[in-house]
Amino acid sequence: MQALLVIAHGSRRVASNQEILDLVEILAAKTTHYITIQAAFLELANPSISEGIDFCVKKGATEVIVLPYFLSAGRHVSEDIDNALAPKREEYPQLTITIKPHIGAANGMAEMLLNLAKG
């Protein structure tokens, strides 16, 4: 039972965090493959990454697929997300946590930019 956890940086601006929550709702409307799709924030906003994992487990997930919603592979992606997940791996040894590449490295980013330019 897979869950999807979209991890964003988090902002002091409510509207910026709301954009992430809205995006997660769009994802949830597009697929029924995941037992739940959640957002979590590295900093400055809730739910935290810890809370996001807890929620996925409560929903019955045996695997959480983490999508780092970051454009570049800075320290947040390379270290901070791993560090936030480490205690959850200990807390839930049966749970598989799979971290995907950050969205900035995803296939299709260049095409999306070119479509945005034309649109």
Add this chain to the structure above:
Amino acid sequence: MQALLVIAHGSRRVASNQEILDLVEILAAKTTHYITIQAAFLELANPSISEGIDFCVKKGATEVIVLPYFLSAGRHVSEDIDNALAPKREEYPQLTITIKPHIGAANGMAEMLLNLAKG
């Protein structure tokens, strides 16, 4: 003659800025529609937005299409980019500068995340 200017936040990490420069090279390899495709940084890295516009003009652009490479519509997108472009609009009154929505609001972002999750 259209030019494309991808505006990213900019980072103290050279590798993060390099990711943007690499992305712009990928864009340039995918289309010959634009007279030039350039990256510029709002903060912390060069070229600046001002330098980016200058370069597009030198290349012969009559229109610069600005792509804000930001995931959420924070102050950077809503104010700072506009503020950086304002003096360039005065400097080049013949130049059309068109600002597109930030990449986080682009069509296809949800699909790209779902593909990333599956990949």
